[in-house]
Amino acid sequence: MTLPNWHSWTARTVVAAVLVVAAAALLACGSGEDTPSRGAPETDLLAIGASIFAANCATCHGEQGEGQPNWQSRRPDGTLPAPPHDSSGHTWHHPDAVLIEIITVGGQAAYGGPGIVSGMPAFGDRLTADEIAAVLAYIKSLWGDGERAYQASLP
Numbered sequence: 001m002t003l004p005n006w007h008s009w010t011a012r013t014v015v016a017a018v019l020v021v022a023a024a025a026l027l028a029c030g031s032g033e034d035t036p037s038r039g040a041p042e043t044d045l046l047a048i049g050a051s052i053f054a055a056n057c058a059t060c061h062g063e064q065g066e067g068q069p070n071w072q073s074r075r076p077d078g079t080l081p082a083p084p085h086d087s088s089g090h091t092w093h094h095p096d097a098v099l100i101e102i103i104t105v106g107g108q109a110a111y112g113g114p115g116i117v118s119g120m121p122a123f124g125d126r127l128t129a130d131e132i133a134a135v136l137a138y139i140k141s142l143w144g145d146g147e148r149a150y151q152a153s154l155p
Contacts, residue, residue, distance in 0.1 A: 042137075049138025052131050056123060061085055065142040078117035085139045092147040095154040096136065103132050 054063070060082035061067055067084030074080055083089045091099065102110045107118025123132065140148055 045134050045137050046141050048131075049134035049136070049141075052127065052135050053138050056126070057085075057135065060119075065089075065139065078115075079119040082119070086142040087144045087147050091139060092143050092151040095151070099136055099139075100129075100132055103127075103135065 053061075053065075062082075062084065065085035067086075067089055068081035071081040071083045071089070083091065085091045094102075098110075102120060104122065104124035106122030107120030109122065110118075112118055127135070140151070143151070
């Protein structure tokens with residue numbers, strides 16, 4: 001009579017248990033609609049935000065959020081070049097609600113008026129609220145700790 005190989009049996013049992021737990025976790029996460037800002041781990045949210053940023057924002061704000069040259073000098077048409085979204089810009093000076101409004105309705109609708117002309121288009125008709133939240137999470141990842149702390153303290 002041969003005895004079972006306990007080491008092999010134990011390893012298979014552990015692997016099977018891990019797979020069952022992983023499957024249960026996936027089923028629990030899959031019950032309901034997955035959206036970029038709900039139920040996605042932070043790394044997934046940042047990856048989603050980076051992808052949306054690359055497809056919709058990088059043309060003007062740069063692939064790494066570096067903005068356009070001379071972003072603080074008005075053009076002849078009164079617009080400012082796209083600002084950087086990294087620590088060198090001013091995006092982190094604004095609370096989330098302001099940033100979400102600018103992304104959603106565009107710069108002109110949010111802050112346009114006499115003497116203020118914005119070239120920032122509206123994305124509310126192209127991106128969902130969750131996609132905008134993912135883009136904002138990605139933009140925040142371009143800031144340093146000090147900028148994130150300052151922006152988080154804004155009302």
